[in-house]
Amino acid sequence: MGILMSAENQDKEKETSIVVPIDEDMDKVASNSPNTVDELAMELATIKQPAKKIAIIGSRNLPITHQQMIETLAMALVMQGNTIITSGGSSGTNAAAIRGTMKANPDKLKVVLPQTIGQQPSDVQNQLIGVPNIVEHADRAMMTLADASRVCNREIIDDCNQLICFLSHTSKTLHSAVQYAEEGHKVVTVFYLD
Secondary structure, three states, rough: OOOOOOOHHHHHHHHHHOOOOOOOOOOOOOEEEOOOHHHHHHHHHHHHHOOEEEEEEEEOOOOOHHHHHHHHHHHHHHHHEEEEEEEOOHHHHHHHHHHHHHHHOHHHHEEEOOHHHHHOOOHHHHOOOOOEEEEOOOHHHHHHHHHHHHHHHHHHHOOOOOEEEEEEOHHHOOOOOHHHHHHHHEEEEEEOOO
């Protein structure tokens, strides 16, 4: 038994309805595409872990307010039982992550240096006093700092479950690190500073 609608009611229904085109191939997965269900399951499992290894890396050129925010974030993450992995730095993201983690629990901090402590500026060396877990790389002593930093970022990302990165849109090295983390199916959070 059908219900007849007046022309006026039919016009109103057309105005309020939304038409969504359906692509017949939307539900098909190409044989060469990665298994997205497994990837999503891995990311969900990482997010649900009670304690994670979280890498915090980013720009050195940050206003003090951003540095304070990163310091507070690092402290909060450590207080929840997470371990923070970062690199050395006298200012900016890495320095703030080190300060926040050291305030909360120094044993939950891992600092991976692009080269050796001796190759770091004196202010970085001073900041690392008391850090119990520092990884140095004498094998990179002859590399440029830029090349050693790229390798260092990859090492940090390989060791973490999640990456938090603070960067500008023009930072090629950090964009490359974010892309590397995404390709490695890490949980990635990016904060753009510009």
